[in-house]
Amino acid sequence: MNSSPSPERPAPDAITVRGLNKSYRLPKGGTLTAVDHLDLTIRAGETYALLGPNGAGKSTTIEMLEGHRKPDSGDVRVLETRPWKAHPSFRARIGIVLQEATDSGELRVSEALRSLASCFPAPRQVDDVIDAVGLGGKGGVRISTLSGGQRRRLDVALGIIGNPEVLFLDEPTTGFDPEARRQFWDLIRQLSHGGTTIVLTTHYLDEAEQLADRIGVINHGRLIAEGTPQDIGGPGLRVPRVRWRDASGLREVVTGQPAALVNSLSDGGATEPAELAVVRPSLEDIYLHLIGTADEQRPDHPEPSADPAAQPDQATPSTTGAHR
């Protein structure tokens, strides 16, 4: 698709996942399949967004990519390395922004960054990173006094201080106000322009649309759709709808030729149908459709776990066939 590697120097893929499985033993007995024969390829320099409902297996997947969880089976390669128990030189090449963190509250912003920078062979400059995440002037502030949005930016700063080639962001903008999110997106774009491969999970469709070169939708531990924000789901899910109101009420017609329909409805522009609209499905519509289709084919799905820390949640073999 887009951003294909230049022909003279084909860069290896940053991440390849083949037949990845992970299940958890439930406290009450039985097992729960969190990731189910997942295949994934993320190219070097790409920004890739993993979407999916709570408990779909996003966090479990990203944690296996980070080396924080051990895969049951299957092959995971990040920068041509198996992340689980990898050599520290591998850890020096990746950056991780955790889903939620409340650590180091008594440290100052610059102290936390300097301390983490010392673990890396070629870290970024602390002051540069503080400025880049929009915390300029906050270097001497205790972390516990930062606002939620500032704290999250610090998390990103801590994730990029080591100058990673691959950056993982797990739900980075949860709880941001709209302006903070836009600033955050600018930061991610800067990193992407600098050549960093970025993998993020998010619940915000607009975020994926804004940032991602490609989107993967994951549900019940499987990749059920993948593509650019413009193509994902295929043309079949992108057929426009024409809505208007007539004597019988609100009408909606799904059609590939909306102009022709509007033309005939309005007698060639002579009349104005009430509440006329031509609507193209948004990414959110497409996403909900994809998730809904997956669930309809899967009658029994229990409630997600109440414990957000134990993200495993549910996923049992899905019959949906969109699996690459």
Added chain:
Amino acid sequence: MSPALPASAAAETGRPAWRPSVLRLGLGRILLEIKLFNRDVLSLGLVLFFPILMMSLFGTVFGDEPVFGADPNGQGGITPAHYYLPGMLALSTILSGFQNLSSYVATERFNGTVKRLAGTPLPAASYFIGKTGQTLYLIVAQTAFLLLAATLLFDVPLPREAGQWALMALLMVLATAAWATVAIAFTALPKSAQSASTLAVLPVLLLSFTSGVYFPFSQLPDWLQSVSNFFPLRWTASAFRSVFLPGSFEAVEPGGTYNLPLTFLVLGIWVVAGAVVARLAFKWPPQK
């Protein structure tokens, strides 16, 4: 906003030969841990002053006359503060080595610190060097404060022989190390930071009452003595008594002896067994 953040050129070549220095990063962690602990004024105050506070309380309750261990003529006794000094020193090993360290490590297991650090090239060994340094810092500060308070406020006579001081230092390090390894193994048990700090109080509370810290050990029932014999605190307390109390006090110890060889054996077993269990129980990266 600054311009694009470029990935470094070194990133292109990969760095297979690079490996972090365990010692250099460990020293960095020690400085950071000490800085952090100094900012946690409440914990610092509790750990540093709790033993002094307890010693002062005993002095207040029992007065400052040399009545402890006196013969029928009222001679040869020592003050309550003098009598309780070894117990308070022993108590400080479990406070710094176990209670403080375990609640710190447990908190860091649950608030993302361990997970964040395990996601960087920082070796687990460097993390524990940092914790060891912080604990040593605490135990030295705690001991110095307690001894200063004992001699300046309560006129407790301190040992004059270098050998006694060396024995005390060795006991301090060994007892703290024993508790520290147990503390790290212990942090694998609780399911939340809250339950960790609650659970950590229990052994401290129970053992301090059954190990001759607050009451003379020989006054405990035999079965309780036997149980306490399995734990380091009882041995640490009696060994500190051998350092600080007059020779006549050895007679009231079980079997009429401080039994220092057995003390070192028990502490040594705890250090080794604790280290093995800690190594097995503590996961880096943390795994659920």
